């Protein structure tokens with residue numbers, strides 16, 4: 001198939017491109033050429049800003065478009081409209097953050113979507129979910145019956161620039177006592193970018209349309225099982241020292257970013273964030289590699305990064321040691 005990827009050079013898009021090339025598809029990438037120009041030798045890259053330079057794609061056609069880089073409704077409207085006469089199928093990568101409230105586990109795709117308080121806002125930091133919901137609507141309006149909306153949870157694996165999940169394989173590979181957050185039985189969800197990319201392509205190849213939550217795994221994964229999977233995947237003998245919500249909150253450890261995937265259960269609005277229903281995706285063929293493989297490959301990739309990388313997520317070894325000491329554990 002001839003596939004246009006809007007983006008394609010950082011994380012999820014990069015895996016989509018790699019997988020599509022491995023399947024023999026003919027790719028065009030449209031991006032600004034800032035993040036990783038020339039990443040895929042031999043693959044056509046059209047350089048431009050999607051907010052202003054879509055004209056560079058005029059007069060061309062593709063069997064499918066995969067949009068991994070849309071955040072603003074105005075910008076996504078422009079690409080979806082521009083592509084409506086140029087493609088038979090448009091994937092928009094959205095997010096589970098589109099839901100109005102994620103208070104209950106098991107929310108499915110029919111749950112109400114978040115709305116902007118200020119309809120003029122383009123503040124992606126503050127309004128990521130509501131803006132993505134509006135982007136979805138733009139795609140559906142421009143390509144009715146030809147759009148595929150995927151709503152991933154936390155995407156993880158090699159090339160993740162956010163450092164969130166990556167903290168765990170990195171930390172656990174160091175061994176010793178590891179500070180484990182919250183309640184061991186608390187559900188968490190992640191999806192390996194490579195599994196998401198492969199499934200996205202399966203759906204594109206089948207011409208599938210509709211809206212799907214896209215996270216995993218298929219069965220409930222607890223925080224403890226996630227950490228154990230990371231430890232096993234990285235060959236680590238780390239032991240877990242559990243710190244409850246109250247302990248961590250009192251010591252100002254940041255939920256989600258300080259100890260990734262940890263959300264205090266007192267935060268009622270996020271109780272369902274890591275427990276959405278993936279029944280629809282499973283029925284449509286979404287499959288997952290073992291978490292240990294994701295952890296192992298993530299660690300291998302992390303080890304290729306330059307020394308002195310400034311982590312965007314996780315706590316320092318020193319801070320962890322201080323907290324462990326309070327819990328009566330010796331540092332690793």
Ligand SMILES: NC(=O)c1ccc[n+]([C@@H]2O[C@H](COP(=O)([O-])OP(=O)(O)OC[C@H]3O[C@@H](n4cnc5c(N)ncnc54)[C@H](OP(=O)(O)O)[C@@H]3O)[C@@H](O)[C@H]2O)c1
Pocket residue numbers: 006007008009010011012013014015030031032033034035036037048049050051067068069070093094095096151152153154155156162
């Ligand atoms: N990470 C998560 O856990 C998570 C969870 C749920 C949903 N999501 C969604 O998943 C997607 C992941 O994105 P990704 O960053 O991994 O995708 P990606 O396609 O690998 O990287 C982003 C691409 O967009 C291009 N780009 C950025 N701004 C652009 C612009 N103004 N005009 C043209 N191209 C532009 C970048 O290249 P240049 O910089 O060279 O332009 C780059 O190629 C996002 O839609 C996000 O909302 C992520």
